Amino acid sequence: MKIVIVIPTYNEKDNISKIIQDIFSLDISGLEIVVVDDNSPDGTGKIADKLKNKDSRIHVIHRLGKLGLGTAYLEGFRYSLDRGAEYLFEMDADFSHDPKRIPIFLETIRNCDLLIGSRFVKGGKNKLDFIRRLISRFGSLYAQIILGLPIKDLTGGFNCYRRKVLESINFNDVHSSNYAFQIEMKYKTYKKGFKVKEIPIIFIPREKGKAKFYYKMILESFWTVLKLRFQK
Numbered sequence: 001m002k003i004v005i006v007i008p009t010y011n012e013k014d015n016i017s018k019i020i021q022d023i024f025s026l027d028i029s030g031l032e033i034v035v036v037d038d039n040s041p042d043g044t045g046k047i048a049d050k051l052k053n054k055d056s057r058i059h060v061i062h063r064l065g066k067l068g069l070g071t072a073y074l075e076g077f078r079y080s081l082d083r084g085a086e087y088l089f090e091m092d093a094d095f096s097h098d099p100k101r102i103p104i105f106l107e108t109i110r111n112c113d114l115l116i117g118s119r120f121v122k123g124g125k126n127k128l129d130f131i132r133r134l135i136s137r138f139g140s141l142y143a144q145i146i147l148g149l150p151i152k153d154l155t156g157g158f159n160c161y162r163r164k165v166l167e168s169i170n171f172n173d174v175h176s177s178n179y180a181f182q183i184e185m186k187y188k189t190y191k192k193g194f195k196v197k198e199i200p201i202i203f204i205p206r207e208k209g210k211a212k213f214y215y216k217m218i219l220e221s222f223w224t225v226l227k228l229r230f231q232k
Contacts, residue, residue: 003031003106004085006076008069012093013042015206020051020058022099028106034080035093036061036072069157070181074171081166088166090159090182094206097158101201105160113165113194114186116151117158123200124153135218143183143225151196154186155179155221158201165194180224187228 005023009016020033035052037045037060045062052058061075073090080088087109091097101117109115119126120140126133140154159182169188176184190196 001030001087002083002085003028003087003089004034004076004080004083005031005089005091005102006034006036006073006080007091007093008072008076009035009037009040009044009048009093010066011040011042012044013040013047015093015095016044016047017051019093019095019099023102024055024057026099026102028103032057032059032080032085034059034061034076036063036076038063038066038072068177068181070174070177070184073181074174077161077166078171081163086163088161088163090157090161092157096203096206097201098204101158104199108197108199109160109162111195112197113162114189114196115160116153116186116196116198117156117201118153118198119156119201119203120152121198121200125200125202127202127204129205139179139183139218139221143187143221146225146229147183147187149187149190151186151190152198154183156201156203157182158203159186161189162194165189165192168192168194176220176224178220179218180221183221184224184228 023033035048037048048060052060061079077088097117105115118124126136136155140152143154144151174184
């Protein structure tokens with residue numbers, strides 16, 4: 001059984017080696033990592049290449065520039081599906097998502113089709129600053145109400161999909177990125193009748209590197225939710 005963790009990167013030179021090391025230290029059979037680097041000016045892609053040359057479980061996709069989180073995940077998904085992945089993770093490179101939760105994800109995904117690492121179910125926490133906590137919570141609540149979804153954390157990025165879910169989604173019809181990408185993918189998954197489950201995670205601020213949050217993400221999410229609501 002092949003398990004692939006897709007990790008999009010942009011300027012993660014301080015984190016990429018350590019996050020890969022910590023993931024593989026879990027000693028999970030069949031686990032591989034796909035790094036999708038958006039031509040990071042700090043050399044993240046080159047570091048990933050050096051790691052790849054030493055370990056065949058590491059794959060690196062180089063893109064021409066900063067093309068968006070959503071398209072990075074879709075490219076990583078396509079690559080992984082073509083190589084037989086059965087379970088596909090989304091995960092940040094900056095340790096906001098704890099690698100130690102991966103075994104729990106793999107145990108729980110047996111009973112569902114999409115497993116969401118949730119900050120907003122019992123036991124989950126969001127340790128970002130107050131403003132970003134408020135934005136994350138409001139964004140998920142807004143999408144939950146407008147789209148009529150029984151999912152509390154629609155914007156979170158620590159998720160695991162079964163192969164059959166991603167095969168059922170036409171990636172050419174996925175147009176959003178960043179927070180909005182997470183909302184759109186979860187919405188499409190739920191609307192197709194797949195079983196979605198949330199488990200608690202603790203989301204922590206990055207220790208190294210610069211956070212990649214922009215207020216235009218909020219506007220994108222706002223309009224994406226409305227488009228999804230009224231599309232045929």
